[in-house]
Amino acid sequence: MAELWLYLDATTGQQKGPVPAPIVKKLLRKGILQPKQLVWTQRLSEWSAIASVEPFAAYCRVWAAVWFYMAENQADSSAESTSTGPVTTQQLVTLFVDGQVDGMTLVWSQELDGWKPIGEVPSLKEFLQEANDDLDREQELQEQTSEMPVELQVFEKESADALVAEDGKRYVFDAESKTYVTPEDKIEDELASLQQAMVEADAKKERVDQPRGKENNMEAAAEVAEAEAAKMRKKKKKKNKNKWKKSKSNTWVYVNGLPLDITVQEVHDHFAKCGVIQSDIGTGEPRIKLYENKESSGLNGDGTVCYMKEASVELAVQLLDKSQIRPEWPIDVSPAEFKQKGQDFVKRKKPKIDTRAKIKLFEKAKALSWNEGEVSEPAGLRIVVIKHMFTPAEIEDEEYEKELQEDIHNECSKIGEVSKITLFAKHVDGVVAIKFASSGSAANTTEEKERADKFQEWLEEGSSSSDSEGEEEAKE
CATH class of the missing domain: 3.30.70.330 (RRM (RNA recognition motif) domain)
Incomplete structure (x- = not known):
């Protein structure tokens, strides 16, 4: 059985728990617990600071560490990476989640003997895994929400944390349930959470003064707390079932x-x-x-x-x-972006859909998610957008437009199969959209020439420097 921990609330001095070690770590990451707060478990003879006992001592040291990392130049991928920092472990994890650093990014701290890739630093592995787990749980919660039918939606130009319905009733956005609720409902939910905490405290009240040798009581309290928590989750889920839910994705x-x-x-x-x-x-x-x-x-x-x-x-x-x-x-x-029309949520009866129609829609979505002709290739974007390829005045010449399309097609075909080229003739920025047959070809294009001016130099055969660079890249 997993080791359970009690901890003292820094403000009220109230004993809370029992909770497993991963929960204590999560509370540390969120700043709800501080390293100096007291915890206790059966193997300890007395209450001790979190930072002084394992498995939290090493965890707190890494959490308090400062780091430097080698940041890539976003404007020029060919430029050398520069040392950036200091940043905290929390900031470094955020950069990792946001995709600004990855497992190959070099990092350094006083505990390391030199610069190492993030993926080779054992002390960071746990934090990165926990961050990914948090994202997975958040995504799972979002996937439980269903998209509101467009007939019952009203367009709202900008998103808001609060809105006023047509009847004047005010709603606020609850980030946990991903729904708009009245302030009264939100307060009720918060009171329910406090009540749950009180139930946990009452369940373990008998062992506050004598924590040692009370394993059975601790297990019983944990079961009571978990049962109450499950009951509250079920109640809240039922309560939110007939509320308008904000869609996770927007198409x-x-x-x-x-x-x-x-x-x-x-x-x-x-x-x-x-x-x-x-x-x-x-x-x-x-x-x-x-x-x-x-x-x-x-x-x-x-x-x-x-x-x-x-x-x-x-x-x-x-x-x-x-x-x-x-x-x-x-x-x-x-x-x-959409919001609920009117005060009351009207649950729409879903029409019965013919099975063949469902299969047809599924096949259409699958065709867009997987690249043609390349088995087991992961989904990806196959369209590359390039600006400043022409001016609206130039594109009025049909011969010039045809020649430009041929030049683009010939050069892009060297990277991969081109499915379609679209010139937005009336766009002031001279936009061209190139659709490749595979996401890999599109990715290679953007990697080689990220900016439109570099891509244009790549197309111009008269530039000797550009030609020589292309030959060197081909040799490599």
């Missing part, structure tokens, strides 16, 4: 400024440049909603478009915002 974009006589097909053709638009599983129609003016019953110029993949949203905002859906008719494009 919708919001469009403003559409012509009042626009058609769904026009919107589809314009936005399909940035990705596959999702189809309704029942009707097969594209999931594009054009909002109407309640007074005139005509369109009001707003709409939403649903893509199959989340990455298409970022691409659409980048390329289609301020673009012209018709000549001299620019539109605004932004990621769509």
Whole structure:
């Protein structure tokens, strides 16, 4: 059986627990416990500071350590890495989770005899694993939420931690349950948590003065605490079941400024440049909603478009915002965010979907998630976006446009198979989107030429320096 620990609350002096060692470590990481606070377990003769007993002594030393790391130059990948720091262990773990450092990043601290890759530092391994576990648990919690049907959603331009419903009732966002609740509900949940802590304290009250030799009482208290916690989780889950839940991912974009006589097909053709638009599983129609003016019953110029993949949203905002859906008719494009319509949540009965339609949708999603022709290749982005490849004036020449497409296709084909090249002729930044047959080819392109000006030099055969660099890279 895992070793259980009691600890003293630094503010109230109240005894809390019992909890296993991983929970104590998590409380240390979150700052709820401090290394100097007292803990006790059966093998100890007296209450001791967390930092003075194992398995927490070494853990606290590493947590308090400062580090330097070799940071890569984000603007120029060919430049040498520079020493950055000092940073705390907590900051280093955050950098790891955010992807700014990885297992190959060199780090140094006073406890090391030299610079070493993060993956070869045993003392950091536990912290990185715990951070990954926390992310997994958070993702699992988010996956339990379901997306609200678009018919019951109201567009909200910017996200908010609080909102006011149409009837004037105020809601706040509960980060734990990922739902909007009233302040009264939130306070009730907090009181329930406090009540749970009191139950734990009462269950072990008899052994406060004589902690030694009370293993049975400790186990019984742990079981009582766990049962109460499970009961509270079940109660909260049931309470939140009929509440609007915020979706984990967003594949919708919001469009403003559409012509009042626009058609769904026009919107589809314009936005399909940035990705596959999702189809309704029942009707097969594209999931594009054009909002109407309640007074005139005509369109009001707003709409939403649903893509199959989340990455298409970022691409659409980048390329289609301020673009012209018709000549001299620019539109605004932004990621769509939704909130509940009205005060009460109305649970929508899900329509019965034909099994064949489900299979068709699954196959379509699978086709987008795996690259064609390359078995077992992990999913990845296959589109490379390059800016400043031309000016709108230059692209008016059809011969120039055709020649530019051929040059880009020829050069990119040296890296991998090119599926499609799209020139956004009216975009002021001279944008070109190149779709490769595999994510690996797209990744190689961005690694070799991250910025558009470097890519353009790569295409220009007249640049001798660029040619020589290309020959050296080919030899390597």
